[in-house]
Amino acid sequence: MADAEDRTEAPSQQRLQKARDDGQIVLSREAMSFTVLLSGILGVFTLLPFLIPDFVHSMQGLMANAGTVSMVQGGLLAATEHCIIAGLKLVIPVAGLVTALTLTAGFLQTGFLVHPASLLPKMSRVSPMGGLTRILGGGTLPDTFKALAKLVIFTTVLWHLAKGVIPDARSMTGLTTSAILTKIAHLGLSGAISMALAQLVIAGGDIFWMRFRHTAKLKMSREELKEEYRNTEGDPHVKGRLKALRARRAKQRMMEAVKTATVVVTNPTHYSVALVYEKGASSAPKIVAKGMDDMAARIREAAQDHRVPIVANPPLARALFPLPLDSEIPAEHFKVVAAIIAYVWKLKRPGSRSAPIQ
Structure with missing residues (x-):
């Protein structure tokens, strides 16, 4: 195997394909996090406004008849079942939207690759020594910098949001309940969009870094390129002899x-x-x-x-x-x-x- 400093050549198409067949693909977790955040925002602010009235209506009816629920003959069980169904009607559409968009983002990143072997458990992942080796091996240093960068970006965004929320919070004194809820919804939407934009910036940088690191890991030495050429195209000496034989x-x-x-x-x-x-x-x-x-x-x-x-x-x-x-x-x-x-x-x-x- 060639040393890392000897690998100065870009990976060949065959090597890239082999890595893909082995499940080595570029998958940005930050891009997935952005998708989860964005789909959550879409679900909460587009689906919930249509789902909450039915949920509130169901809960109001249940609360109004709470004193008449029979504790025997399955009355409590029926009431509990009614609460669970109402909650599921509220949660499932949002969860379904988040799941669908997240899976779509994952498949788009991987080119719709499904690699079952990657789903099998590996002892190196659960081994304490293996985890300690990964932590101390230096490979987690870029991830550490990435985590610190995320912390700085999100802290800055939250600080600017807090500076704008505090004066608005003081002005909500004396407002009606519906006005307060509307104000909170607007503040929540503004904050969610700001966080999503910050995550988008982080995801863009992470995708670039992941592709760069993936290509760097697959770089080849000149000897590896020659060996691959011999294996795929044939030994040049053999090809020369075959060419001479065909000419003869x-x-x-x-x-x-x-x-x-x-x-x-x-x-x-x-x-x-x-x-x-x-x-x-x-x-x-x-x-x-x-x-x-x-x-x-x-x-x-x-x-x-x-x-x-x-x-x-x-x-x-x-x-x-x-x-x-x-x-x-x-x-x-x-x-x-x-x-x-x-x-x-x-x-x-x-x-x-x-x-x-x-």
């Missing part, structure tokens, strides 16, 4: 094709291009072999050995050489190639050699 086999197939060629057009020394054409075929003549210098000489030797006519035509050889193998000749060369093939077919002796057509 391609040359062998090309030399085999010379045996069945109709004619070999030459430069006459630098280029050799073998063409094949079947009588009566609707397609144009096709290039089945080509070579330059040494390979051109080998093509000429193979043509001589198998009695394939060789025709010297430097302009045509140079024009056909850049074309890929197994491609048909372009239309602008039809006339010249047709004349050469017609000349070849007129040869009396299959093994005879001829000067190039003028």
Whole structure:
């Protein structure tokens, strides 16, 4: 394993994917806390105003008939059940909203990753020695600074809120109950929004820090990058040998094709291009072999050995050489190639050699 100071390279996509498969993902707890706080504010100040009247009505009816509740025959049990149901009707919508938004925020952070192995208990998490090692190991130092920063930010926000609440509290003397409740609700909403904005700032910084630390942990050394490349792309030496082997086999197939060629057009020394054409075929003549210098000489030797006519035509050889193998000749060369093939077919002796057509 490479030392930390040797890991100077950004993690590869394969390493990032492996870390994700192992459950190592960026998950900001501060972002989750912000989601819980924001969803709680939405639930309390948007849902509760519609739920509280029914709850108050239920409680008023229960209190009005409290003296008539029978202590026997299940009267007390029915009253208790009525209280529990009324409370659940008040709590469940808010709790459901908080849960739904929190789960959504978590899935958005993790890319909808579910890693069951992360949910299994680990002895290192519950071991006193493991916890002491984590505390003294220096890895908790950034978390300590983060906690102190949160404390400073929230203390500052609460101090400014308190400075504004104290004068308002004095002015509430003599107000009606509904006016006081309205005033308290406004102060509560203002304070909750201020706390949510402060938590948003903290969450933004925490997400940046968590991503930075996650990338730093997955950094790789040059040796690790080379090893990964060898494992995924193959050893460069092996790839070189395979490439050479494929090239050799391609040359062998090309030399085999010379045996069945109709004619070999030459430069006459630098280029050799073998063409094949079947009588009566609707397609144009096709290039089945080509070579330059040494390979051109080998093509000429193979043509001589198998009695394939060789025709010297430097302009045509140079024009056909850049074309890929197994491609048909372009239309602008039809006339010249047709004349050469017609000349070849007129040869009396299959093994005879001829000067190039003028």
